[in-house]
Every structure is written in C-alpha cells, then in structure tokens.
Amino acid sequence: MPREKSIAERFDAYVEKVGGRLYKPCRRFLREALNGLIENRSVLLSQIGRALDEPCRLIHTEKRLSRNLRNERYDDAAVEEDYLRLVAPILRDERFPRPVIAVDLSDIAKPRARKMPYLYQVHDGSRDEVVTGYQVVSVEAVGVRGRRLPLLSRLFSQSAPGFKSQNATTLEAVATVCPHVPDDAFWVFDSGFDGHIFFRRLDELGIRYAVRLKLSNDRFLHTPDGKMKVSELVELLPQPHSHRIKFRRREGTGWRRMELQVGFVSNVHLPEYTPGGRPSKKELGETRYSLVVARGMGLKPLVILTTEDVQTKEDAGRVVDIYLERWGIEEANRFTKQGFDLEDVRALTWTGLKRMVQLVHLAYGFLALLVHGPRKQVERIASSFKAFGPVPEYLYYRLLEGLGRLLRATMDGGP
Template identity: 90%
Template sequence: MPREKSIAERFDAYVEKVGGRLYKPCRRFLREALFGLVENRSVLLSQIGRALDEPRRLIHTEKRLSRNLGNERYDDAAVEQDYLSLVAPILRDERYPRPVIAVDLSDIAKPRAQKMPYLSTVHDGSKDELATGYQIVSVEAVGVRGRRLPLLSRLFSKVSPDFKSQNATTLDAVTTVQPHVPPDAFWVFDSGFDGHIFFRHFDEIGIRYAVRLKLSNDRLLRTPEGTMKVSETVELLPQPHTHRTKYHRLTLTGRKQVLQLGFVRDVHLPAYTPGGRPSKKDSGETRYSLVVARGMGLKPLVILTTEDVQTKEDAGRVVDIYLERWGVEEANRFTKQGFDLEDVRALTWTGLKRMVQLVHLAYGFLALLVHGPRKQVERIASSFKAFGPVPEYLYYRLLEGLGRLLRDSMDGGP
C-alpha cells in the first residue's frame, strides 16, 4: 500500500502542477502567496508577509510581494489552464456521475475606496443596494453528496479597458471551462443569463443547460398553446404535481421543501433580429421544456431547460439540479469570509485580478484536499476547536487548521 502523502507534500505538488510553466521567481511567489492566504486567511500583502516570517523587515517583504503581484512575466492564463487540466480528471470519476456546472456572478463592494483602478457601480448582494466595486464571474462543479470543485474565477470591471460587455465576459468564462468538463455535464444559470445571446451561444457550443427565467422579462415563448410571454405562460400553467426537494439544508427548518410543479414540453424561442426584436421565426432546432415550481417564495421558480421533461419526476430532477446551483453562492461567501476577499487593496488592475485568481487557487487546493483521503481531512478539520461533529461543508474548519501544517515546508524553495 503506497504511503499517504502529507499535506505539505500535496501542497508542493499542487504548486508545481498549477505553476509549472511559470518563471521560477513567479512560481516562488505563487507558493508564498497561497501559503500566506491559508495561514493568515487574508488577501492583504502585509498579512501574507507576516505569514512568511522572513528574517527581514516586513516592509521589504511587502514590497517584494507587491512587485511579484504585478509581475508581467507571471502568466495568469497558463496558471488558469494548468489548474483546469489538474482538476478535470476528477469530474470523470464516480463522484461526478453527471456533474452540475454552476455559473454565477458575485461582487466585491469597495464603498470607501478612492484610488483603486476601474471602480464601477455594482449591486451589493449582501445589502441589496448599489455600491462601488468590482464583479466576479465564478464557475463551480457540484457532484454527489454536495461535493464542490471550483473551476474558474475572474474579476472584471465595466469601466476597464479590456472590458467588452458582461455577456462577453461570462461567455468567455463558459467557453474556457467547457473543454475541460465531460460532454454530458449539465450547466445551470441564474436569471441574469436569460438573454437570447446566451441561448444562442450555449446552443452553438452544444451544452445541455437550465436557466432561470425572470417573470418580469417580456420574453416570448412558443408553446403548444400559442405564443405568449413568460408571465402569461406561468399564470395559465397548472401545477398539479407535488415534489419534495432533494436537499433539506435548503430550508431554515431543516426539512425538505414541498413544492407544487407544472411543466410544458416542446417550448421554442423566437429568433431575434439584429436590432434585438423577436421575429416570427424560431431561433433554431433546439426544443426546450419549461418547469414551474411554487412554494419556495412569493414568486414561482421558472426554469427553461434543454432536458426533455415528460413526467413529474423529470420536472423534479430539473428543480433539484437548479437548487444545487446555490452551492456556488455558498462558495462565494466562503472566499469572501474565509480569505477576507472584500478587503483586497491592490492598486493595479493586474494585481487585483491576480489576487482574485490566487484566492480561487487557495480554495481549489482545499477542494482537492476534500477530494483526497477523508480521514486526513477530518484530522485537520477536527483540530479546529469547535462544538459538534465535522460538518459536511467543512472548508471553514479545514482552513483554520491548515496553515500550521504547511509552516515547516516553507523554508525550502518552490
């Protein structure tokens, strides 16, 4: 039986895999930055520098880290691709029989920042108000028993020179990840992705997907009953079927939610003219199903999917798959709270985007540990002083107990 690798050995192997194509000083920076993030759980260079505990004044360590954070020889695209190549095989084992790929937009609110580059107006989800800051597009895979595997995370700003549009930014993220996931993966998108541009692109690249539709959207649907708006379709559609949600953790009571379901087969979307107006023709050969679920809030959950929904069981599976998408929002909260991401203070655009990628890589390392030997992970998580058993979502505890295990390995090179 092969010897179980230590956490330090797994960390070194991880850095070599994702940073193997980097210039050696940049690879050293990657290693130090990841260690500092998991040790002091902060994106501040001063905290990362304190974690390194070098035999020199802290200000000199900070300056070196700052230079490397903006180093032009650091290849962000290579790191992103090498990370995806590293985690891709996991999506093809029994823990991901048909992985759900969740795509989400989140924000970093910086209401007091003044000198940070390309600040723009964002919707602060935690306060439900407009604020100054940046946006992040995230892609994450969900497997059996709620297993998570982060795939991509990119910072963007609507006023940066490299920005084309929010749609283009999101579609580029999907296109980057798509070659690394199994062909039968099922993609899930929230209501911000219900534009005809997204549907056309998704059909062109050949993915299977589900998108939540906004009731307020005046989108037209061609159904067996005729052409009508989404809101009209939902109003006329009966929901006679009962469905108990798959995951009880979705409710505050700890009980599985009971929903009323209805569905429509053979739904088509109208084509759109170059001016953005719906035409009398269908957008293509793609046939959709529409699933409506009531019981989770004041408004019904309306999902348009490429799945062929023929029975109430099919409709229930689509709802459960969509609810699994909420896991990526839980991951967004973890990266903000676990690494204090909203406290990022880099003063260059390259540094800001790179720090978000570094936090993503630190979270990715934790996810790979969770996918490794279970006993090893539970030993780390149990070392964090807390009441109760080790929880299913154990990333917070894992992060608390990880830094000291890597301390002894930081004396060597990359």
C-alpha cells in the same frame, strides 16, 4: 499499501502542477502567496508577508510581494489552464456521474475605495444596495452529496479597457472551462442570463443547460398551445405534481425538507431574432426547450427554461433538483469572501486585483482537492480547530482554520 502523502507534499505538488510553466521567481511567488493566504486567511500582502516570517523587515517582504503581484512575466492564462487540467480527471469519476456546472456572478464591494482602478457601480447582495466595486464570474462543479470543485474565477469591471459586456465576459469563462469538463455535463445559470444572444452562444457551444427566467422580462415563448408571454404561461400552467426537496440550511450544519408543486411544458421554442435584435413574429428558433415551474419556495415561482426533454414529473423534479444544486456556488462565494477576507483586497493595479482573485480561487481549489483526497486526513485537520459539535458536511471553514494552524508545522513534513 502506499504511504499517505503529508500536507506539505500535497501542497508542493499542487504548486508545481498549477505553476509549472511559470518563470521560476513567479512560481516562488505563487507558492508564497498561497501559503500566506491559507495560513493567515487574508488577501492583505502584509498578512501574507507575516506568514512567510522572513529574516528582514516586513516592509521589504511586502514590497517584493507587491512587485510580483503585478509582474508581467507571471502568466495568468497558463496557471488557469494548468489548474483546469489538474482537476479535470476528478470530473470523470464516480463522485461526478453527470457533473452540474454552476455559473454565478458575485460582487466585491469597495464603497470607501478612491484610488483603486476601474471601480464602478455594483449591487452589494449582502447589504442589498448599490456601491462601488467589482464583479467576479465563478464556475464550479457540483457532484454527488454536494461535492464541490471550483473551476474558474475571474474579476471584471465594466470600466476596464476591453470590456464588452457582462454576457461576453461570462461566455468567455464558459468557453474556457468547456474543453475540460465531460460532454454530458449540465450547465446551470441564474436569472440575468436569459438574453437571446446568450442562449444563441450557448447553443453554438453545444452544451446542455438550464436558465432561470425572470418573470419581469416580457419574453414570448412559442408553446404547443400558441405564443404567449412567460408571465402569462406561468399563471395559466397548472402545477399538479408534488416534489420533495432537501437542502442544507445556511449555516451548513443541518438539512431542511420542503414540498414543491411542479408543472412543465415540453416542446417550447424561443422566437428567432432579427439582426437588429427584434423577435420574429413567424419564425421559431431551432432549439427545443422545456419549461419547468415550481412553487413553494417563496412568493415568486421558480421558472426554468432547459434544453432537457421533460416528459414526466420525474424529469421535471430532476431539473428542479439540478437547478437547486446551483445554489451551492453561492455558498462557495460566501466562503471565499469570509474565509480569505476577499473584500479587503487593496491592490492598486488592475493586474494585481485580477491576480489576487485568481490566487484566492487557487487556495480554495487546494482545499477542494484535499477534500477529494483521503477523508481521514481532512477530518483530522478540520477537527484540530476547536469548535462545538462534529465536523460538518460543508467543512471548508474548519478545514481552512485547521490548515492555517498546521501549515507552517507541516511544511517540513505533515501529519
């Protein structure tokens, strides 16, 4: 029976895999940054420097980390690709029989920042207000029993050079991840990605997907009963089928059950669009969709347009379940903000800001790989953080706390 690898061995192997193509000093920086992020759970270079505990003044360590954070010889694209190659085999085992690939946008609010580059107006979801800051596009895979595997995170700003549009940024992230996920993976997008250009590009990529539609958008759909607006179709469509869902409470320690009323329409088409962006009155788009509507989760119904061929209430229920799995990525976004204090990032260069977001993503990725490894080892680490109650199913917070306490001791041979 092979010996269980220590945390130190797994951490070193992880750094070598994702940073194997880096210039050696850059690989050293990658190792030190991930070590500091996990141990002190902060994106501040001073906190990362304290975790390193070097035999010199902290200011010298911080300056060296700052130089490396913006080092032009650090190849971000190579690190991103090597990470995807590392995690891709996991998406092809029994824990991800048909992985759901969730795509989401989150914000990094910096309302008091003045000198940080390319700040622009973003919607702060936690405070429900518009503030200055940045946005992050995240891609994550969801498997059986809510298993998570982060795939990609990129910071972007509408004020940055080379920015085209939010859709273009998201599609670039999707195109980067596509070659590394199984062909039968099912992609899920929230409202905000229901533009005709976005749909067309997804069709060109050849993926299967579902997108939540905004009722406020006066989009027309061509149905077997004729052409009508989405809002009109939702009002006229009966939802005679009951579908029970089960989802985790916000704190991640319990489950809640709810019964939804579901209806669906098959053989739905979007209108063909002219080069000027106007919908054609006669021609239909080639892609055939199904529309699924579910009521019972809030004041507004859940409206999902999907490439799945929905013919039965069971098919419709599966589409609803798949879409609800997407909410897990919002929990992951919350974890990266709270677990690593991401919104406290203070880099003063655009390269440094984007790289720090990637480093936080890699730290989260290392935790995810631990969770997909020996369960006893993970529970032992998570339980080392003293808290009330058993280790929860979403154990990343406790795992990070426990790992932070143990990492320095395990760097020379772990538990």
